[in-house]
Amino acid sequence: MDFSKSNMDLLKIKDIHLYNDMNQFILDEKTYKKELTHSKVYTLRISDYDYVRNKNIDFYLHSKYDPIKEAEKFADSQYSEQKENIIIFGFGLGYHIEAILNKLKGNQELYVFEMNFNIFEAALECRNLSNILSDDKVHLMISDNEKKLALNLGNLLKKDVKLIIYPPSLKTIPKGSENIRFILEDWNITKSETDEWRERVDENYERNKALNVPSVGGLYNRYKGLPFIIVSAGPSLEKNIHLLSDLEGRAFIFAVGRTLKTLLWENIEPDMFCIIDPQYEPTYSQISGYENLDIPMVFFESASADTISKYKGPKYIASDKKEHVENPEHIMDLGGSVATAILDLSIRFGGNPIVFVGQDLAFTDGQSHAYGNTVNESTNRRKVKGQNGEWLDTTLGLLSFKHWIENKIKDNPQIEFINATEGGAFIEGCKHMPLQNFIDQYIDYSKPVDQRLRQRKFKEEIKIFTATIEFIE
Numbered sequence: 233m234d235f236s237k238s239n240m241d242l243l244k245i246k247d248i249h250l251y252n253d254m255n256q257f258i259l260d261e262k263t264y265k266k267e268l269t270h271s272k273v274y275t276l277r278i279s280d281y282d283y284v285r286n287k288n289i290d291f292y293l294h295s296k297y298d299p300i301k302e303a304e305k306f307a308d309s310q311y312s313e314q315k316e317n318i319i320i321f322g323f324g325l326g327y328h329i330e331a332i333l334n335k336l337k338g339n340q341e342l343y344v345f346e347m348n349f350n351i352f353e354a355a356l357e358c359r360n361l362s363n364i365l366s367d368d369k370v371h372l373m374i375s376d377n378e379k380k381l382a383l384n385l386g387n388l389l390k391k392d393v394k395l396i397i398y399p400p401s402l403k404t405i406p407k408g409s410e411n412i413r414f415i416l417e418d419w420n421i422t423k424s425e426t427d428e429w430r431e432r433v434d435e436n437y438e439r440n441k442a443l444n445v446p447s448v449g450g451l452y453n454r455y456k457g458l459p460f461i462i463v464s465a466g467p468s469l470e471k472n473i474h475l476l477s478d479l480e481g482r483a484f485i486f487a488v489g490r491t492l493k494t495l496l497w498e499n500i501e502p503d504m505f506c507i508i509d510p511q512y513e514p515t516y517s518q519i520s521g522y523e524n525l526d527i528p529m530v531f532f533e534s535a536s537a538d539t540i541s542k543y544k545g546p547k548y549i550a551s552d553k554k555e556h557v558e559n560p561e562h563i564m565d566l567g568g569s570v571a572t573a574i575l576d577l578s579i580r581f582g583g584n585p586i587v588f589v590g591q592d593l594a595f596t597d598g599q600s601h602a603y604g605n606t607v608n609e610s611t612n613r614r615k616v617k618g619q620n621g622e623w624l625d626t627t628l629g630l631l632s633f634k635h636w637i638e639n640k641i642k643d644n645p646q647i648e649f650i651n652a653t654e655g656g657a658f659i660e661g662c663k664h665m666p667l668q669n670f671i672d673q674y675i676d677y678s679k680p681v682d683q684r685l686r687q688r689k690f691k692e693e694i695k696i697f698t699a700t701i702e703f704i705e
Contacts, residue, residue, distance in 0.1 A: 239356045242365035250374055259353045266358050271298040274358040276325060276351070278404060293351070293400050299327045306398075307331035313340070315394035319385070321345045321416055322401025323374065325355045329364055332396070336369055343388060345373045347381055347412060348404045378412055382639070385412070433510050439537035440549060441556075448530045448548035449562020452580045455684055459483035459674060460583030463502065464571045465490040466592030468655030472667040476500045476589070479671065480688060481681030483587075486578055488570045489518035491590065492527075501527060501688045506577070507539065508532035508570045515539040528686070532566060532573065550577070567636050568629075575640060585648035587670055592656025593634045594624035616657045619664055624657065634659065 244251040265277045276293040295302040306328045312318070316339055320329060323346035333342060344364075346352055352374055355361060364370050375381050389395065397416055405412060461476065461483050463469070469491065476485060477500045487495055487502040489509075495502055505527060509515045515536045519529075528546040533556060540547065550573070554560045565576040571591060578586050594616050616626040616634065626634075634657055641649050641661035651662035652670050665673075 234357055235360050236357050239359075239361050239365060242362060243356070246365050247372055247374075250372060253349065253375075254353060254356065257349050257353050259357065260350050264350045264354055266354055267292075267296065269294075269296050269299060271300065273299055274325060275299050276354050280404075289403060291400065291403065293324050293404070294327055299325070300331075303327035303331040307335060310394075310396045311335045312394040313337050315340070315392060317341050317343065317388065317391055317393045318396065319343045319345065319388055319393055320396045320398065321385075322398030322404075323352055323355060323372075324398055324401060325351075325359055326361050326364055328398055329370070333364065333367060333370060340369065341371065342369055343371045343373055345381060345385060346401070347374070347376055347378065348401075348406055349374075349376055351401070351404055376406065382412055385416075433534040436510050436534045436537040437556075440531070440533055440535065440540055443540070443547070443549070445547045445549050447557055447559070447562045448550045448564065448577065449557065449559055449580075451548070452562070453582045455484055456582030457584055458582065458682060458684065460578040460581065460586045461485045462571065462574050462578060462586065462588050462591065463487040463491050463495065464588070464590040464592075465494075466590040466594075466653060466656055467596040468592050468653045469494070469590030471654045472589060472652065473498055473500070475667050475671060479675065481685055482675050482677075482679075484578075484581070484583060484685060486574050488574060489515060490570075492518055493522065496522065503686055504528045504530055506530045506532075506570050506574050507535045508566065508573055510534050510536055512536045512538045516542065519543055526686075530577065565640075567633070567640070569633050572633055572636050572640075575637060579640070579644055579647065583647070585650050585674065587650045587652050587667075588659070588662070589652050589667060591637075591651065591653045591659070593630045593637075593659070594618065594626040594657045596624065596655040618656065619651075619653075619658050626657065630657075 240251065240254065243254065263278060263280050265279070266274050267277050269275050275296050277290070277296075278293060279290045280288075311332050313335075318332065318336075318340060320332065320342065323329060323344055329342075329344055336342060373381060373384050395416075402416070459479075459482070461479060463476065463485060465488055473494065476495065477498070479485060480501065484504070485495075485500070485502040487505040489505055489507040492502065492505045507515050507518065507529065508531070516539045519539065519542070523542050523544050525545045528548060529540075529543055530548045530550055531540050533549055533551045533553075550564050551557050552563055552566045554563055557563055564573065564580060566573050567576060575586070614626050614628055614631050615623045616631060618624045638660045641659075649659075649662045650670055651659045651664045652667040654666055658664070
């Protein structure tokens with residue numbers, strides 16, 4: 233039986249824009265095949281090409297035996313009555329949507345995301361969706377516009393929500409829209425890590441707040457028009473780290489904590505470095521032996537309190553929660569990694585252009601980080617296009633950071649972004665050039681050093697120390 237007309241009549245009332253989209257849409261029956269199951273209801277067999285894993289796929293969107301029973305088990309394992317808003321990514325043929333809808337309490341709302349019109353069209357044709365389409369608790373977020381969906385999803389995820397991902401639907405995300413896949417998978421990874429570390433994170437926040445150090449928001453817009461160099465720890469940093477000394481006093485050198493010692497060993501002082509990790513051992517190793525530097529540290533509010541308390545230099549605290557800052561304009565966007573945090577801060581500081589160095593986002597030459605860190609096998613291994621058109625190994629997490637960075641670039645067209653990493657992944661929206669070319673084209677040595685940048689003492693101390701040793705000898 234074809235349910236198209238009755239479903240479309242209800243859809244026209246519920247969402248006229250979606251109705252207009254679907255009214256013009258024709259199902260690709262070669263790729264999306266409706267099949268009757270043993271229980272006499274439909275499933276969908278999908279034969280397509282997975283552009284993320286570079287292979288042909290052939291799978292059933294629902295059980296080929298009993299989709300309704302399968303959906304009820306899924307709902308039992310995923311539903312939460314503690315959250316006011318429930319998000320489901322993946323409409324499928326609607327079986328699991330109905331199963332969860334039947335469990336909703338009085339104040340709960342259900343948001344259903346889907347970006348493959350073929351899936352939704354198949355559901356409209358082969359199932360009676362009246363329960364879903366006529367219920368005011370159900371909000372359909374169905375579109376092939378990835379940017380629109382990502383914006384809506386991002387806004388909802390900022391609330392206290394339960395996110396449910398219907399796993400087969402991740403395989404049906406259309407080519408060119410994989411960003412939404414990474415947002416979802418990375419959110420799940422981040423959420424599980426946050427839940428696991430909740431006690432530690434909360435303790436770090438309370439101790440860091442008690443330090444009463446200034447908010448990094450006080451530095452916003454202080455460096456308008458100044459070049460910013462974001463120094464990450466990717467393998468390609470080895471290629472051009474020596475050139476960073478030419479930029480001291482002429483560009484704001486902003487380092488991830490992991491590169492602090494590497495820069496100092498190369499006789500290069502950054503203008504600031506950043507730490508976000510809540511764990512003590514990996515963060516303290518980044519400053520051990522250098523606790524008394526005068527280089528400002530910016531730290532995320534839940535970073536390791538033990539590490540933060542041991543650093544005696546200037547410190548600034550950063551937060552992405554309005555309720556944690558006195559001035560709501562002083563919040564920042566963490567982005568999930570120390571490099572993404574620095575990018576957001578560089579934009580808020582007023583940096584332009586913003587230059588990436590050591591931002592490989594991939595395993596260049598088989599290394600995960602600069603100076604010999606080899607790659608461990610990962611179940612989340614992916615491929616990413618390199619700067620020279622080659623395909624490089626990477627991970628789900630790194631790809632998520634890449635897409636986050638690319639979206640941040642899209643959101644700031646007034647800023648010029650330059651990738652001077654000289655290796656690793658191709659970052660959309662960036663000019664790609666060697667660091668020396670950037671220096672030649674953008675740095676004017678006829679001008680004096682910028683007085684907004686810190687006065688460096690490290691080099692003078694090294695000179696005095698060296699002269700003392702020579703005098704003794």
